[in-house]
Amino acid sequence: MSESDMAIIKPEMMKSYIWLETSDGSIQQVEQEVAMFCPFICHQVLQKGGGSSKNNAISLPQKVNPAMLSLIFDYCRFHQLPGRSNKERKVYDEKFMRMDTKRLCELTSAADSLQLKPLVDLTSRALARIIEGKTPEEIREIFHLPDDLTEEEKLEPLKNTMDDPRIRLLNRLYAKKRKELKEREKLKSIEVEEHVDERSVDDLLSFINGRDHKVVNTSKRKKKTKKRKEHKNGTCKVSNKDSHNLHSKQRSVDETSFSLGGVSNLHNIEDDIFSRKAEFEDGYIDDEIDPALKEMLDREVEDFARRLNSSWVLSVGQERQPVHFSINGNGDTRRLTGKEGGGDEWFDFSSVTLGEASDPPEYDKVPSDREELVLDVPSSSSTSLFTFELPLSISELELLREDTSR
Amino acid sequence: MLTIEERIMMLPEACVANILSFTTPADTFSSASVSSVFRVAGDSDFVWEKFLPSDYSRLISSSTHQSFSSKKELFRCLCESILIDNGRKIFKIEKLTGKISFVLSARELSITWSDQRHYWSWSHRSDSRFSEGARLIMTDWLEIIGKIQTGALSPSTSYGAYLIMKVTERAYGLDLVPAETWIKVGNGENKTKTSYLSCLDDKKQQMAKKEEIFGYYRREPEMREDGWMEIELGEFETGREGNEEVVMSLTEVKGYQLKGGIVIDGIEVRPKSQKLSC
Numbered sequence: 001m002s003e004s005d006m007a008i009i010k011p012e013m014m015k016s017y018i019w020l021e022t023s024d025g026s027i028q029q030v031e032q033e034v035a036m037f038c039p040f041i042c043h044q045v046l047q048k049g050g051g052s053s054k055n056n057a058i059s060l061p062q063k064v065n066p067a068m069l070s071l072i073f074d075y076c077r078f079h080q081l082p083g084r085s086n087k088e089r090k091v092y093d094e095k096f097m098r099m100d101t102k103r104l105c106e107l108t109s110a111a112d113s114l115q116l117k118p119l120v121d122l123t124s125r126a127l128a129r130i131i132e133g134k135t136p137e138e139i140r141e142i143f144h145l146p147d148d149l150t151e152e153e154k155l156e157p158l159k160n161t162m163d164d165p166r167i168r169l170l171n172r173l174y175a176k177k178r179k180e181l182k183e184r185e186k187l188k189s190i191e192v193e194e195h196v197d198e199r200s201v202d203d204l205l206s207f208i209n210g211r212d213h214k215v216v217n218t219s220k221r222k223k224k225t226k227k228r229k230e231h232k233n234g235t236c237k238v239s240n241k242d243s244h245n246l247h248s249k250q251r252s253v254d255e256t257s258f259s260l261g262g263v264s265n266l267h268n269i270e271d272d273i274f275s276r277k278a279e280f281e282d283g284y285i286d287d288e289i290d291p292a293l294k295e296m297l298d299r300e301v302e303d304f305a306r307r308l309n310s311s312w313v314l315s316v317g318q319e320r321q322p323v324h325f326s327i328n329g330n331g332d333t334r335r336l337t338g339k340e341g342g343g344d345e346w347f348d349f350s351s352v353t354l355g356e357a358s359d360p361p362e363y364d365k366v367p368s369d370r371e372e373l374v375l376d377v378p379s380s381s382s383t384s385l386f387t388f389e390l391p392l393s394i395s396e397l398e399l400l401r402e403d404t405s406r
Numbered sequence: 407m408l409t410i411e412e413r414i415m416m417l418p419e420a421c422v423a424n425i426l427s428f429t430t431p432a433d434t435f436s437s438a439s440v441s442s443v444f445r446v447a448g449d450s451d452f453v454w455e456k457f458l459p460s461d462y463s464r465l466i467s468s469s470t471h472q473s474f475s476s477k478k479e480l481f482r483c484l485c486e487s488i489l490i491d492n493g494r495k496i497f498k499i500e501k502l503t504g505k506i507s508f509v510l511s512a513r514e515l516s517i518t519w520s521d522q523r524h525y526w527s528w529s530h531r532s533d534s535r536f537s538e539g540a541r542l543i544m545t546d547w548l549e550i551i552g553k554i555q556t557g558a559l560s561p562s563t564s565y566g567a568y569l570i571m572k573v574t575e576r577a578y579g580l581d582l583v584p585a586e587t588w589i590k591v592g593n594g595e596n597k598t599k600t601s602y603l604s605c606l607d608d609k610k611q612q613m614a615k616k617e618e619i620f621g622y623y624r625r626e627p628e629m630r631e632d633g634w635m636e637i638e639l640g641e642f643e644t645g646r647e648g649n650e651e652v653v654m655s656l657t658e659v660k661g662y663q664l665k666g667g668i669v670i671d672g673i674e675v676r677p678k679s680q681k682l683s684c
Binding site: 101102105106108109112120121124125127128129131132133134135136139140143144145146147148149 | 409411412414415416417418420421424425426427428429430433436437439440441442443444445
């Protein structure tokens with residue numbers, strides 16, 4: 001405290017009091033050394049000269065009612081004495097914290113508005129112990145919190161960060177999956193549309209060398225896009241152009257798959273390419289649609305993940321450091337397996353090959369439960385081990401949604 | 407309209423963030439579905455900064471040039487294993503607990519005689535997490551030592567150290583005498599345990615049962631999820647603060663026989679899941 005500040009506190013009034021007014025209008029006085037322990041009051045006294053008399057009482061923030069104030073001052077009265085040992089203080093604190101949750105909350109708010117950080121931390125720790133391990137419903141109940149999140153928000157806990165196309169894409173894929181789950185309930189009769197949306201075919205089947213001439217062209221175009229990305233420098237931020245690319249494709253996928261017709265179109269194309277007509281007959285849609293849809297969606301997810309990660313990885317790898325990511329698809333969908341040694345989490349990306357226009361389609365070799373996807377890596381990638389992981393896997397997102405993220 | 411209860415217990419967002427910072431990353435992730443206040447608080451940089459290790463900026467910059475728009479995103483990135491220190495170590499944060507774990511590469515360890523070409527061979531392996539692993543050709547003196555600072559790890563945590571290795575088909579001399587493993591923190595004592603370097607195959611297991619040689623529990627390498635085996639070297643606890651050196655060691659020097667045919671990928675230091683000291 002400076003000289004001028006000292007002048008405010010009259011030396012002859014050793015036991016001086018500070019006048020305070022609480023939110024309900026009542027006025028009381030408190031020993032100066034106790035009250036000054038609170039930064040808010042300290043500031044008011046020193047900077048604004050308040051609290052010196054009944055008429056000049058410091059009005060306390062709204063959250064501070066008389067009950068809370070007396071609790072806070074009990075705390076201050078104990079701790080402002082410099083002679084206390086650390087052990088004494090700890091013991092006092094433990095005892096002090098024994099109160100019900102409602103009071104803890106009130107006390108936290110009150111202490112926070114008086115800027116009394118040690119007490120705020122103390123109450124916060126106690127509340128943290130209460131929260132730990134509880135589900136969102138339980139937390140809402142304990143704290144009487146309004147359930148003010150939309151269903152949408154609950155299922156989509158990821159914040160949309162502006163610059164990360166991966167997270168945006170993940171959100172969209174997740175939104176798509178949710179809608180698909182909803183629509184699955186309505187799937188009783190399906191009108192199969194003949195019209196094939198070319199763009200969705202491109203997106204989903206770009207890794208398969210299609211018999212379709214158009215597909216071949218677009219896969220070549222994709223190769224060029226990738227190569228352009230390779231030549232980009234340094235920063236990993238996917239440029240606007242690239243993210244627009246991804247977005248426009250994503251949007252097309254969204255549009256097509258949101259319509260039932262689109263969904264079954266892809267389903268039909270799947271038939272052709274994989275030549276498993278025996279299993280997916282048109283008439284069998286009711287029974288087969290679930291695994292087929294699921295697989296298709298999972299394939300989309302992995303395809304997008306692969307493309308995003310390849311651009312991410314390529315721009316990261318200036319020094320060709322093998323940065324490790326691991327792809328976590330749904331637990332029950334297939335995983336990409338490497339050629340040798342690698343276990344569940346890692347796959348050797350160099351063993352993965354995209355169908356070039358000249359290569360024979362590899363999909364014929366796909367085993368019956370579709371365990372292996374064959375994708376090609378642009379030749380300039382490092383030979384080191386690559387695996388991919390999205391920030392949150394779909395299963396993790398689902399876990400978050402089900403509030404059982406433990 | 408809020409009920410009286412709701413109004414009384416309504417905490418400002420900053421307070422909620424403060425509370426969440428005393429919980430775990432798992433709780434903070436799930437807080438996004440509690441209410442709008444919790445959601446915003448749970449996304450705040452204030453909370454995630456607390457969950458990040460103190461040297462996170464150094465760690466991130468050495469492995470990627472990506473910029474992050476939030477500390478939460480940065481945290482998620484660190485939950486994926488990243489190579490640091492010129493590819494000699496792997497760093498990872500366990501997502502739900504926020505605890506740090508490391509894998510030291512074989513190059514980062516001191517393996518006696520590993521510079522001798524006819525004793526150890528270094529090569530790239532496709533199943534390794536690092537750029538090279540060490541394969542024992544032959545030696546009679548097997549000594550592997552790894553070191554790490556407790557300051558680099560999470561405080562107040564129980565850690566276990568594990569030697570990541572494999573036994574090749576043409577291994578020999580490994581199951582005659584068990585190896586000794588120990589861990590020493592700072593100036594503390596080291597507790598020595600023993601472990602065999604290879605597992606008994608079925609034939610030998612049958613023989614062992616017949617002869618009842620092994621009256622005690624025979625420790626053997628255990629299978630990991632990534633296709634490698636691991637031998638637990640021991641466990642230790644990190645204190646609340648401080649920075650001590652942890653020395654982790656496996657030696658097999660008592661048997662005079664020549665041994666060969668093991669591959670070392672590194673030593674993993676990871677939290678032990680059961681108990682956590684506070």
